[in-house]
Amino acid sequence: MTLDAQTTAELAQYLESAQLSARPVAQISIAHPGLVMDDGYAIQAEIRRRKVLRGGRVVGWKAGVTSRAKMRQVGIDTPSYGFLMDSFAVADGGEIAVRELIHPRVEPEIAFVLKRDLEGPGCHVGSVLAATDFVMPAMEIIDSRYENFKFDFASVVADNSSSARFVLGGRCRAVDELDLATTGLVMSKNGEPVAFGAGAAVLGHPAAAVALIANLLARRGEKLSASDVILTGGVTEATPVKAGDFLQLRMQGLGSVSVRFV
Ligand code: OOG
Ligand code: MG
Numbered sequence: 001m002t003l004d005a006q007t008t009a010e011l012a013q014y015l016e017s018a019q020l021s022a023r024p025v026a027q028i029s030i031a032h033p034g035l036v037m038d039d040g041y042a043i044q045a046e047i048r049r050r051k052v053l054r055g056g057r058v059v060g061w062k063a064g065v066t067s068r069a070k071m072r073q074v075g076i077d078t079p080s081y082g083f084l085m086d087s088f089a090v091a092d093g094g095e096i097a098v099r100e101l102i103h104p105r106v107e108p109e110i111a112f113v114l115k116r117d118l119e120g121p122g123c124h125v126g127s128v129l130a131a132t133d134f135v136m137p138a139m140e141i142i143d144s145r146y147e148n149f150k151f152d153f154a155s156v157v158a159d160n161s162s163s164a165r166f167v168l169g170g171r172c173r174a175v176d177e178l179d180l181a182t183t184g185l186v187m188s189k190n191g192e193p194v195a196f197g198a199g200a201a202v203l204g205h206p207a208a209a210v211a212l213i214a215n216l217l218a219r220r221g222e223k224l225s226a227s228d229v230i231l232t233g234g235v236t237e238a239t240p241v242k243a244g245d246f247l248q249l250r251m252q253g254l255g256s257v258s259v260r261f262v
Contacts, residue, residue, distance in 0.1 A: 003032070003039045012046035015159050018145040024102050027146050027155045040080075040157030041220060047160055048083050059229055060084040061217075062140060063209035064161035066233030067201040070107075073237040076153050079203070081213040082161030084229060090141075092169030095262045098243045101143045101164055104261070106241055107234030108187040108195055108249045110180060110206045111138035111168055114228050120218030123211040132207070133227075134172040135180065137251040139187070139259060140231050141165035142238055166231060169257030170249075177253075181205050184252040185235060189245055195236035206232035 003011070011028050018025040028043075029035050048058065064070075064080040071077045090096055098104060115133035143164035144151060156162060181200040186193050199206050209232035214224050224230065241247065241261050248258040 001038050001042065002034050002036055003042065007032075008039070008042050008046055011043045011158060012050060015043065015145055016047050016050055022100055022102050024147045025145055027151055028158055029152050029155045035154035037154060037157060040154040043158035044082065044160050045220065051085055057086040058083050059086050059089065060231070061213050061224065061228060062161060062163055062166070062231040063213055063233040064156070066203050066209045066212070067235055069197075069201065069237045070234045074151075074156075076156065078153055079209065079212055079233065080153070080157045080161050081216055082163040084163060084166060084231070088163060088165050090165050090167045090259060092167055092257050093259070094167065095260050096141060096165055098241070098261050101141070102145065103149055104141050104143045104164060104241050105149075105238035106187070106247050107140045107142060107238045108185050108197065108236060109138045109140050109231045109234060110183070110199055110202070110251070111136050112207070112210050112230040112232065113172070114224055114226050114230070117223055117225050118210070118214045119223035120215035123214040125205050125207040125211060128207040128210040129175050132175050134174055135178065135254070136168055136172050137170040137185070137249050137254045137257045138231055139167045139247060139249050139257060140234065167257055167259045168229065170251060170255030173254060180207065183254070185249060187236070187239065187247065187249045189239060189241070189247055194239050197235035199235065201235045202232050209233050
């Protein structure tokens with residue numbers, strides 16, 4: 001850690017205000033060049049604390065930058081995590097108002113829902129599959145609070161790994177019925193296929209992204225809880241969207257999920 005508690009709280013407020021007002025801000029590492037990963041997670045945890053104090057509920061977690069395509073797109077090769085609040089959830093087939101966001105992008109993801117708590121360190125694909133209730137298709141809408149969607153690792157971690165909205169849908173299926181590494185997916189925008197992939201693009205197996213979050217949370221003395229929703233990270237690069245766009249994700253054996261931007 002390089003930041004004291006007061007600076008951590010100020011940076012949390014700076015980033016949360018950018019989110020709530022949908023106005024981009026300068027990367028925090030410009031004013032604080034020595035930021036390290038633990039600073040980023042401390043700021044992120046402070047944003048989470050502020051939201052919970054105002055009555056928000058944490059409903060799960062998200063992994064960030066877990067596929068090669070995402071690493072290439074943002075120029076970062078270290079995965080991260082962020083939290084998901086109840087207020088980020090959008091119903092399948094629902095609408096998202098772009099005026100509430102800065103420069104949204106959509107990612108096709110595989111979501112896990114846990115039936116048991118999962119505590120690191122030492123979590124692995126096997127312990128994740130044993131603790132999983134079911135999986136389902138998801139789209140994550142990311143929206144970096146930084147100008148031009150540009151950031152370094154500590155800055156994006158502080159900014160809750162760009163989390164903004166998520167949509168769950170399709171079918172819920174038990175993991176023993178599926179081979180998630182070879183599960184294929186197609187995401188389309190206004191009827192045009194824009195992204196294709198398979199689950200193995202995410203760290204070889206998307207359950208590895210859940211293990212990664214549990215192991216990182218353990219560094220802060222936290223864990224994943226039964227009923228948490230876990231987004232395992234974009235299988236492909238993220239697709240920019242604007243008002244009027246209709247996004248649909250189809251996933252092999254898992255049905256489809258859609259959302260409209262207005
Ligand atoms: C960071 C968050 C990435 C994912 O699924 O990889 C992410 C970003 O690209 O802004 O959510
Ligand atoms: Mg994502």
